[in-house]
Amino acid sequence: MQSILQYRRFGRHVQKQYERDQGKAQALHVKDDGAESSSSSSASNDRDIEKSASDKPTHLRNAEEDVPTASEQLPPLTPKVTTGTALGTTLTGISVRDRTKSKGEGDSDTRVFVVGYEGPDDVLNPHNWSKVTRIGATVNIAFIGWIVGFASSVDSAALKQASAEFGVSEVTESLATGLFLIGFGVGALFAGPVSETVGRNPVYIATLTLYMIFIMASGLAPNIGSQFVFRFIAGLFGATPLTCAGGSISDLWDPLERVYAFPVFANAAGLVSWRWTEWVTLIISGLVLALVILFQPETYAPVLLAWKSKKLRELTGDERFKAEIEIRDESFATRLGHSLYRPFVLTFTEPIIVSIALYLTVIYIILFTFLNGYTFIFTETYGFSEGITGLSFIGIGIGLCLASCLVPVMYIWAKRALAKAEAQGGSRLPPEFRLWFAMLGAPAIPISLLWMGWTTYPSISYWSPLAASVLFGYGILCVFISSYQYLIDGYEKYAASALASVTLIRYVAAGGMVEVAIPFYKNLGVHWTLTILACLSALLVPVPYLFYLYGPKIRKRSKHAVA
Template identity: 65%
Template sequence: MQSFIQYRKFKHAVEAQLERKGRLADESAEKSSPQPGQTYTPEPSGREKDVEKGDAEFEGDPSSPHPHEHLHAPYGVRPGEVAAVRRSSVPREAEETMMATNRPQGEVEPPYRPGGSSNDDEGEDDDDDDELMRQRSSLAATLSPQASGNTRLGRMLTGVNIRRRSTREGGDGDVFVVGYEGADDPLDPHNWGFGTRVRCTLIIAAIGCVVGIASAIDSSVVRRVAAEFGVGEVAASLGTGLFLIGFGAGALFAGPISETVGRNPVYIVTLILYMIFIMAAGLAPNFGAWLAFRFIAGVFGSTPLTCAGGSISDLWRPMERVWTFPIFANAAFTGPLLGPVAGGWIAQSRTLSWRWTEWVTLLVSGVVLGLVVLLQPETYPPTLLKWKAAHLRALTGDHRYRAELEIRRESFVHRLQRALWRPFLLTTREPIIVLISLYLTVVYIVLFGFLDGYDYIFGQTYGESPGITGICFLGIIVGLFGASALVLVIYKWAKHDLQKIQEQGGDKLPPEFRLWFSMLGGAFAIPISLFWMGWTARPDISIWSPLAASVLFGYGILCVFISCYQYIIDSYETYSASALASITLIRYVASGGMVVASIPFYQNMGVAYTCTILGCISAVMVPVPYIFYRYGPWIRKHSRYAITHTSKA
């Protein structure tokens, strides 16, 4: 619904822009219209020319001392603002492009000669330039006023960059690359109202929360599932494990597809399919069908894990993401922790079937899907500019208007194949991806290992019921929200550092700044909490001791998650969704395996040694954020996909 309304808004905005600029184009057309005695030859009415593949037309106004001054105007520069630019300041490539653009069809390009003349080595003088200008003036007089008017209008539209299409882009004609009108264009999601952007962020966070609930809620009813289907508890835990593995597999598709068709179609379609298979899991007649439906539901439920980071980047500028990204991070981790809270009471109930874990998930997911359909607009900039370009083509009849996404004119299948291959490419070639993946994998192995491990830590050690054991997960949630207090400190530091960078000519913080969340105790908090919990979860020590350790664990995992995700987004920018897909695959496949292995692990090793082993593994990963903070710029410099420096103002 919101996307449809948004599409109409783009049409109205384009109509308003054309109306403003059309007056200027008409005035210019009157000045360049043929005088009495001059004629022009109209285009044959039956011929449909491909303006993008070489049917170039005269671009300049012969009455202007610099007839091409607007052809390569910078983004957002209005006609007339570059009139003072001298021809000698135009790079050779731009000069050759402009010469080719205005050359009549069939005319051979003269060799380039510095100073504006040609054939200097053959001894010809500058009179050739005067003759060339006379030919261009004559050509302008014989062209259709409407044809030259279209080009003149394209040059006048702010945010439209006229350039030549390269051969690899499918042609050598002109293309009008459509962008936003300027930094303050209200169509840009970064410039939407504060309330609108907060609403969109909360909806994205809600999607992350609800699929997180689905990933963990079945872990509380393992024993009842095993009893109904006649399998062991380890086999029954596959319902959660396969859902998580499906998360990882689906991430390979959700992220790249969102970079091809936009965010909203992916959110809506995958949420519908995810809900269908959650319902199928609730109706599963046998154990094999239940496992299959849980896996497929996980595949379609992975959308927010890879697309949400990109959506937040679409809505908020880097400085604003210091405090907005933790909103999504809290929701993403709260979901898997709320699942056992609800599932524990269902497991304890004598009247509710274990299948109510699926029905509760389905009901909550339906509410979130309704919010997405009714209230969530499209945020992906290439898609929005594609809409704008489509409106410009329809309203002007000029098919040279193209969004950057459309210039190559590739098929959807070809673009999708390239996008799907990119996560594998990043995983094998990027050390940043490898190390961050290992770091988050350790965190998630511990987190999802607790889904079954909490029954041993709190249920068997302290004799708590399934419902109370589920409530013990709230300790981790308290730690999550406690970590959000760091936002105030880090935001203050970010403003101070950004001011220094702007004084030096830059305009944004380096990706390494995002690592402060981990370096401010988050990296150390995880192993400390595991050692603490493992060696104090004993009947002779109060239950409040392991609960306090769980609070510290929650603080640590949120800090690490925020640092890793934002570092990836800032380091890879355009390819961030593909980079996050790589990380999601690795950590969720490992987490799914850990869920299945955690039952025999806790049974055979005991709580103390299991937590100690996990604490030692996490301790090895503590230096990772400090290594990236120190050597991150050097690593990015040698990367093929990561950005290498902050952009200049």
């Protein structure tokens, strides 16, 4: 619904621009007609057109390095009328390019008019939307992330009931959670790349709908096998926000604004019957889907500019108006194929992505192993009921809020860092600035695990492990924020593909660890299990510091990262 209204608004805005600039085009057309009697009229006309195009501001001319040039043998387009050529050179935000003529085409004009925004302040650009609109869109994305994250682990709250109904062990039933996480990882390979082809909103709406269908099927599952299948497929379609959200936030906010915008998404991230866990998830998911359909605008710039070029073709009758995404005249299948193989290329060729993926994989192994221990820590050690044990997770939530308290400090630091970069001739924050969150938060993870591991005794107040969980939540969110923002800033237009690679690796590993976690606690006990996790996380503490020091050198050697 919102995308339809947005498309109509785009059409009205483009029509106003067309009417505003049409007078300049007619004046240029008259000038061209006056020169036609000369034997050199064609050459003169071309010079006038090229002069008109060159008089436009630099940022509106052919600026993008990755845009096809004449040497790339693009199919030619023949102008319909001279007025159209004049209009293409006078409309604000239109770049004029020559394309190689095909054989037998003679002297026909092969210019193409590449449609862009009118300028840095164009109201069609999502970066220039009102803060209210952008915050609303970001909150919608955060809701999507929250509900699929909730769905990934909610089954563990009713593990005993489900295993009893199906007549299987708790370890076997925990596979429903593990398969959901593995589905997350596999689905990430498709959701992000597809969003770079068709836009964000179609992916959000389609995948959320399919995810809800399979959540419902999981709640109706007659046996353990069908529950496993439906949970995996639900995870497959629930992966959307994990890969698309980074792209959406990049669409909406500039690098400085992302200092406080991204944590909004990152933070979002005892029932009567186990089946009610699925119904509650389904109900909340339906509300989130309604919010997306009614209020979430499309934010992907190539798609927005394709809307604009389509409207200009309708107004002018000139097929030479093209958006960047259309200029190669490639089929949808070809463009989609390029997007789908990109995550695999990045995974095997980019050392930054491989390193961050391994880092987050270990962090997620620690996270999901830790979460599975709450039953052993609070139910068995302190005698909490299942409902009260569920409330114990509030400690982690408080820790997430504490991490958010760093945002104002980071924003001040970011402004200073940007001013310094501009003084040295730069124009953007270095991606390594995003690592400050992790550098301030990573040491908290091993400290919290050791603290909880060796104070979980019946003789010690349960407030001690609860306080440790606050520190754990703080450290985990700091690492998550840094890792995601570092990849978004480091890979920009390939951000969704980069996040897809990372998501696949870490969620497949996390899904496997769900199965290992329960035997781990039963065989080693709470104290030694958490000690092993603490030692593992301690080995990772230097990672953000090393990237902060050597990241710029690594990026310079990369084919896809921002240099």
